[in-house]
Amino acid sequence: MPTKLDWYLQVNLKARQLQLLVALDDFGNLKKVAEVSHVTLPAVSKALTELEKGLGLELFTRTAQGMLPTVYGECLIRYARGMLTDLQQVRDELKALESGSSGKVNIGVYPLSSPALVPRALVLLKQRSRSTNVRVIEGTTRALLPQLLEGKLDLVIGRLPALQSPTGFEAKELLEEDLLVVAGPQHPLAKREHVDWPELTGYTWVLPPLFSQMREPLERVLLQHGMPLENDYLETPSISLAKAYLYLTDAVAVMAGTAAHDSLQPLAILPVSLPRLLPPLGVQWNRNRPLSRSARLMVECLEEAAAMLR
Missing domain, CATH: 3.40.190.10 (Periplasmic binding protein-like II)
Structure with missing residues (x-):
């Protein structure tokens, strides 16, 4: 037999109540929620009280630090965010279809x-x-x-x-994709048929940022070849910036094959062997x-x- 909670969730729960829950979680303050929602403070307080009474659950506790969700509130807020996102996507897709978009x-x-x-x-x-x-x-x-x-x-x-x-x-x-050691076309080693790792010593390395998937395994390989990266490197997540820097300097970098073979801005592939470092x-x-x-x-x-x- 359906309980009071079942009935309220299936029949009486409204989108504006979901929005109220998310706003309270974001701001933690009834007064702030009233201001951003452009309604009165008593109206916000009444809406929360009605929701808690309808569910038969306490969703927030009032503390000196503001409104904090209870375990029931955290559960409902998590699903409220998902449901509101779904509603927004439905709205966007319906509008797109109405306007002739696919x-x-x-x-x-x-x-x-x-x-x-x-x-x-x-x-x-x-x-x-x-x-x-x-x-x-x-x-x-x-x-x-x-x-x-x-x-x-x-x-x-x-x-x-x-x-x-x-x-x-x-x-x-x-x-x-295989990773390749690359440099600008003007690099002193660009036209060599064979390059040993020690010959790369003394050149600036362009590296992916810390905590990226490539950085730690790349550093490990470089250290194995006696090339600690302590004083002379540049790190960036931008492939376009890395390429531009390689074109202007004698720096070296490691890039995926599709980036290195870009026909619009080709790089020199240095004949240095690298293991497969990335998934x-x-x-x-x-x-x-x-x-x-x-x-x-x-x-x-x-x-x-x-x-x-x-």
Whole structure:
């Protein structure tokens, strides 16, 4: 037999109450929530009281530090954020369909991912569905995966985790890439048929940032070859900046093959052997959220772009 809690969640819970919960969690203060919501303080207090009474649960405790969610509040807030994101996506997709668009796909990309894969996939996507709109943001694993979990992103593209994908995520491998030691075309070693590691001593290294997937294994390899990186290096997540710097100096760097072989800004490949340091490029999505038609099309385009690059 349905309980009071069942009845309230299934029949009486409203979107504005979900918004109230999220706002209280964000601001921790009834007065602040009233100000940003443009309603009176008594109205906000009454809405919270009615919600707690309807559920039969205490959702927040009042402390000197502000409103703190109880275990019941934390549970409901977590799902409230997801439901509000879903409602926003439904609204966006309905508006897109109404305006003649085929929908929208939100993509997260890691900074050091292949600069060739995503642009090629986007070209294929627009060739097949010109009215599909795309939003691409760049960020770290720590920044993008929570958004994927919350439904703010449909897909995240980049190096797959070295271990099994975190709980809740589905992953598809797209492209294995070898890493290459590269330099600008004017580099003294650029046309050599053979380069020994000691010959790279004395050149500035352009490195990926700390805590990126490539940095620790790359440093380990360089140390094995007697090249500690203590005094003379530059670190950046930007491939375009790294390339520009290599063109202007005699610095050296390590890049994936697709970045090094870019026809618009080719680099010199130095004949130095590197082990495979990174997992393959791939795409991840939230297995608990069905992919939209636009997102499924984007995955297909990524697979085709990867096949072209292979």
